[in-house]
Amino acid sequence: MIRTSDRVNQLPGYPLAEIPAIKRRLLADGVDVIDMGAGDSDYPPPQPVIDALREALDDIRYHKYGFQQGLPEFRAACSAFVQHRFGHAFDPVKEILPLIGSKEGLSHLPLAVCNPGDVVLVPEPGYQAYIGGALLSGCEPRICGLRPENDFLLDWDSIPGDVLDRTGVVYLNYPNNPTAAVAPLEYLEKSVAICRKHGILLAYDNAYADITFDGYRAPSIFDVPGARNVAVEFLSLSKSYAMTGWRIGFAVGAAPLIGALKAVKSYVDTGPFLAIQKAGIVALERSEEFVAPIRAELGRRRDAGVAALRDAGFELESPKAAMYLWVPLPAGVASQPFATRAMLEHGAIVLPGAGFGPAGEGFFRVALTVSPERLVEGVERLGRALAGHSGGELARAP
Secondary structure (H helix, E strand, O other): OOOHHHHHHHOOOOOOOHHHHHHHHHOOOOOOOOOOOOOOOOOOOHHHHHHHHHHHHOHHHHHOOOOOOHHHHHHHHHHHHHHHHHHHOOOOOOOEEEOOHHHHHHHHHHHHOOOOOOOOEEEEEEHHHHHHHHHHHOOOOEEOOOOOHHHHHHHHHHHHHHHOOOEEEEEEOOOOOOOOOOHHHHHHOOOHHHHHHHOOOOEOOOOOOOOOOOOOOOHHHHOOHHHHHHHEEEEEEEOOOOOOHHHOOOEEEEHHHHHHHHHHHHHOOOOHHHHHHHHHHHHHHHHHHHHHHHHHHHHHHHHHHHHHHHHOOOOOOOOOOOOEEEEEEOOOOOOHHHHHHHHHHOOOOOOOOOHHHHHHHHEEEOOOOOOHHHHHHHHHHHHHHHHHHHHHOOOOOO
16 A cells, blocks of 8 residues: 655645535535635636737647746746836846746745755745645744734744744745735835844745735835845736636746746746746736726725625724635634535535634635625625524534
8 A cells, every 4th residue: 555645644634625526516406606715706817818828829839848938028027017016127037937826836935945854934824835835845834823913914023033043934925815914014124134134035925916905005025125135026917817727927036046946846847838928928018907907896895795794793804905805703603614504504605714724713714706796695694604603503514
């Protein structure tokens, strides 16, 4: 009997793993399901981006191996986007790396800069790619709980100095998934200073940089002086352009750091499909034109969802960014049984906070992936699920 590795056996359960199969069963049974679980938008990518992909598919050049170099024009578009959006210049050849979605770059990063036994600081609740990357690279994940009393910011003061000295990578993600928290520039300055002092690579996951509301503009980690020496920023086309399934993103950073990640990827993949890179150029070059309506629609959904949740008896603040609502549950209501009851008995899918790690317990996440009208209806079902909690045991998934 072949055994699985200790590293695989240490991986926690993935929060979305069972939901698709249960959703299919519910739909087959005729249930009207409102899916507010996965962060996967219900609107299409911009039509010019789709047209660019169609055109590229007819060109044999874009069906060849891209390797890590990829399309030079895509790298140039990434560099120009960072220059225009954040005001920072990066060499498109040496300091930009195309990714098969930012997720794979984030999870591969510890393989590039850490040795087995090094500490990786993992925010919790957080994106599971972080802890996955730490465990699969043989590192020691140190869970850093994100708590509402700290505005869901990683608490540097709670980490002992000897742990920081052993740390190879820290993941920071603002605007944040799942909490939708944002980080003040002063906090990022403190984070960079600590990383410089202890020789820690700061992996800055900025996938939601352009999903912002009420005039808020999310910063780049490179807005902090000195960050280039210790940080790699990860940007994604998935959320901003409704291109989640296309799997296209890029990493930005100093040449030695980008080169290390490139070396790892050379043994793992041959880069994103060139035709998608060609379409990605159109998205990046017309960024504000394409993102503005998506941002406006998500803002309408945020407002509808927050109002409906408050009417249903939940207490929450309206977030400044991201495409999620992070909703606290009343004391004594566990997130997994609540989410299971909402799904099985009311056809409303949300993600339990515990699915993002134990520090997420006491919350659930609503993704703004359905229309405002469906969102309101889904929240009304969540309210009924919460009211039903006092009537008996919560449902269990089959």
